[in-house]
Amino acid sequence: MATAAGTSRDTTPFLANHSKMTYDGKMARPRKFDEDTVIEAARNQFWHHGYEGTSMAQLCEATGVGSQSLYGAFGSKRDLFVRTLGDYCGNQLTGLTQSEEAASDSWAWLMAAVTFEDDGRIGLTRDGCYLSDSAAALSRLDDKVHDASRRTFTEILGVFATALTRAKSQGVVRPDVNVEEAALSLLVAMQGVEFLRKSGLDDGQFEKAKSSTIDGLSRAFTIHAEN
Numbered sequence: 001m002a003t004a005a006g007t008s009r010d011t012t013p014f015l016a017n018h019s020k021m022t023y024d025g026k027m028a029r030p031r032k033f034d035e036d037t038v039i040e041a042a043r044n045q046f047w048h049h050g051y052e053g054t055s056m057a058q059l060c061e062a063t064g065v066g067s068q069s070l071y072g073a074f075g076s077k078r079d080l081f082v083r084t085l086g087d088y089c090g091n092q093l094t095g096l097t098q099s100e101e102a103a104s105d106s107w108a109w110l111m112a113a114v115t116f117e118d119d120g121r122i123g124l125t126r127d128g129c130y131l132s133d134s135a136a137a138l139s140r141l142d143d144k145v146h147d148a149s150r151r152t153f154t155e156i157l158g159v160f161a162t163a164l165t166r167a168k169s170q171g172v173v174r175p176d177v178n179v180e181e182a183a184l185s186l187l188v189a190m191q192g193v194e195f196l197r198k199s200g201l202d203d204g205q206f207e208k209a210k211s212s213t214i215d216g217l218s219r220a221f222t223i224h225a226e227n
Contacts, residue, residue: 032069033063033064033065033069035073037063038063038065038070038073039083039084039087041062041063041064042059042062042063042080042081042084043084043085043087043088043130044062045058045059045062045063046081046084046130046134047127047130047133048127050133050137051081051134051137051138052137054077056070056077059077059080078142081134082142082144082145082148084130085130085131085134085145085148086148088122088130088131089131089148089151089152091122092120092121092122092131092152093152093155093156093159094120095118095119095120095121095122096113096118096120096121096156096159097120097159098120099113099118099119099120099121100113100118100120100159100162100163103163105170105172106163106164106166106167106170106172107163107167107170107172107173107218107222109163110160110163110164110167110186110217111214111217111218113159113160113163113186113190114186114189114190114193114213114214114217115190115193115210115213115214116129116190116193116194116197124193124194124197125197126197126198127198128194128195128197128198129194131148131149131152131153132191132194132195134148134149135149153187156187156190157180157183157184157187158183160182160183160186160187161179161180161182161183164177164179164182164183164186164221165179167222171223172222172223172224173221173222173223174221174222174223177221182220182221185217185220185221186217189213189216189217192213193209193210193213196209
């Protein structure tokens with residue numbers, strides 16, 4: 001910006017300071033916490049105890065952040081929950097897609113993904129899958145949760161369809177298999193595995209269930225199972 005004397009003046013400090021002001025003209029306090037760390041801690045709290053079973057006091061304790069700071073940064077408890085779900089879904093999809101793209105054996109990757117043993121996602125715990133838990137509890141009551149769930153499962157179907165197409169070209173999946181229908185079957189199987197993990201089965205039974213799932217899917221869709 002030119003001054004009356006013809007010299008230039010750097011406006012960057014003004015713009016930087018102005019961006020830190022709230023709408024009422026007061027300076028906003030700089031955040032003293034790492035947002036990603038807080039979101040992860042809040043997610044783990046919601047994941048283990050459920051949305052209804054988690055209070056703001058528990059979120060403050062889990063994150064180490066005071067209630068005013070949490071409200072100021074994320075809004076309400078519901079807003080924070082939706083944010084944790086959105087981040088979880090985005091990270092899980094990114095990891096799933098990247099691991100699929102890196103896989104040399106697409107059918108083996110699909111079986112790993114169905115049993116939550118792919119390298120791209122957070123592994124399956126006895127609390128189940130955060131997306132599945134959230135969808136079951138709140139999808140019918142909260143449009144944002146419903147939309148996030150539907151969008152994420154649709155994206156997973158797309159990743160599975162891509163891997164199935166590659167598995168066909170690799171000579172593993174039968175040529176007559178309908179990729180879209182097979183992808184849906186894999187998603188249903190994956191959700192069944194997720195349900196069994198949190199249902200109370202002991203580790204031995206759960207491992208047998210995973211093996212049976214892989215065996216059934218292989219018989220249904222692969223060439224080698226016909227021989």
